[in-house]
Amino acid sequence: SPIPGQRGLLNVSHIAMVARNNDLGWRGGTGITQVIVHRNSRIVPTAMIEDAISLALGREGLEVPVDISLRNLGIELHVGSDIVPSVAIRDLDLNRHTGYFAATLVAPANDPNAKAVRVVGQAHRLAEIPVLARKVAVGSVIRAKDIDWISVRAKRVHRNIALTEEEIVGMSPRRPLRVGAPIRASDVSKPVTVAKGAVVTMQVAAGRMHLSAGGRALEAGAVGDVIRIANIKSRRVVLATIISPNHVAVAAA
Numbered sequence: 001s002p003i004p005g006q007r008g009l010l011n012v013s014h015i016a017m018v019a020r021n022n023d024l025g026w027r028g029g030t031g032i033t034q035v036i037v038h039r040n041s042r043i044v045p046t047a048m049i050e051d052a053i054s055l056a057l058g059r060e061g062l063e064v065p066v067d068i069s070l071r072n073l074g075i076e077l078h079v080g081s082d083i084v085p086s087v088a089i090r091d092l093d094l095n096r097h098t099g100y101f102a103a104t105l106v107a108p109a110n111d112p113n114a115k116a117v118r119v120v121g122q123a124h125r126l127a128e129i130p131v132l133a134r135k136v137a138v139g140s141v142i143r144a145k146d147i148d149w150i151s152v153r154a155k156r157v158h159r160n161i162a163l164t165e166e167e168i169v170g171m172s173p174r175r176p177l178r179v180g181a182p183i184r185a186s187d188v189s190k191p192v193t194v195a196k197g198a199v200v201t202m203q204v205a206a207g208r209m210h211l212s213a214g215g216r217a218l219e220a221g222a223v224g225d226v227i228r229i230a231n232i233k234s235r236r237v238v239l240a241t242i243i244s245p246n247h248v249a250v251a252a253a
Contacts, residue, residue: 003115004041004078009034041078044085044107049077053103056089057123062096067153070121077107077117086110099123127154130165131180138173141191150180160184190222194242202229202240206252215240215248 012033019025050068058064079085088109094101102120133148147165162168162183171188194200194217202215215229221242229240229248240248 004039004080004083006039006078008037008039010037040081042081042083042085044077044079044087048085049075049087049105052087052089052105053101053121054123056092056103057094057101060092060094060096062094062099062123063125065126065151066099066123067126067151068121068123070119072117072119072121075117075119077105077115079108079114083108090116099125125154126151127157127163129157129161129163129182130168131183132177133179135179136173136177138176139192140172142168142171142173142188144169148180152182157182158184160186162188190224192220193223193225193245194221194227194248196220198246199232200229200240200246200248202231202238202248202250203243204250204252217248 086109087107090104092103172191204211214232218228221227
C-alpha cells in the first residue's frame with residue numbers, strides 16, 4: 001500500500017494474487033486492469049512539529065522559548081490512521097547567531113521506515129511583555145488585575161515598550177489602548193491628582209511657622225509634579241508641588 005496520506009496505482013492481477021494467497025475470494029471487475037488505492041492517515045499537528053524543533057534547538061544550546069518559522073510552507077507529515085501522531089528531529093544544523101536552522105523531520109518518531117522530510121527555518125527569540133487584559137478608560141488607574149502577559153518576538157520590542165508591570169501599574173492611559181497590544185511609555189502617565197481649575201490648599205512652611213491659603217490650579221498634575229497655582233485672594237501666581245489630592249506645597253521665599 002502507499003505511504004499514509006498518499007495514493008498508489010495497483011494492477012488488478014497483483015491484487016488478485018494477494019487475495020488468493022490470503023483466501024479472500026476477491027474478483028476484479030470485468031475490463032479493469034488497475035485501481036487507485038488511497039491510504040487513510042492522520043496529520044501531525046503543526047504545533048507538535050514546532051514544539052519538537054524547539055526542544056531540539058534547546059538541546060543544542062539555543063535560548064528557549066522561541067517562535068519557529070518554517071520556509072517549507074504548507075508542509076504536512078502523515079502517519080497511519082491507527083497511529084498516534086509523533087515526530088522526531090534528526091540531523092539538526094543550527095546557526096546560533098542568526099537562529100537559522102535545517103533539520104530532518106521523521107514521522108512517526110520511532111518508525112525506521114518512516115518518510116523523512118528536510119525543512120529549513122528560523123528560530124526567533126521571544127520576550128514576555130505586559131499588556132492590558134481588559135479595557136481601562138483614559139484617566140483611570142491601571143491595577144495589577146488589569147495586566148496580562150504575552151510572548152512576542154524580541155526584535156519587535158522597541159526601546160519605548162513597557163517590559164515590566166511596574167511601568168504600567170498605578171499609571172493612567174493617556175489615550176484609548178487596545179487590549180492585548182504592547183504598551184509604550186508614552187501611552188501612560190501618572191494619574192492626575194489635581195485637575196486644572198481645581199481649588200487647592202496651599203501650604204507654606206517657614207521654620208516652625210505653617211501657613212495655608214486657598215488657591216486655584218492653573219494646570220493639571222500628579223503627585224510630585226510642580227504646577228502653577230493662583231492665590232484666590234491676591235491672584236498672585238506661584239509654583240507649588242502637589243503632595244496629595246487638592247493639597248500643594250509652596251516653597252518659602
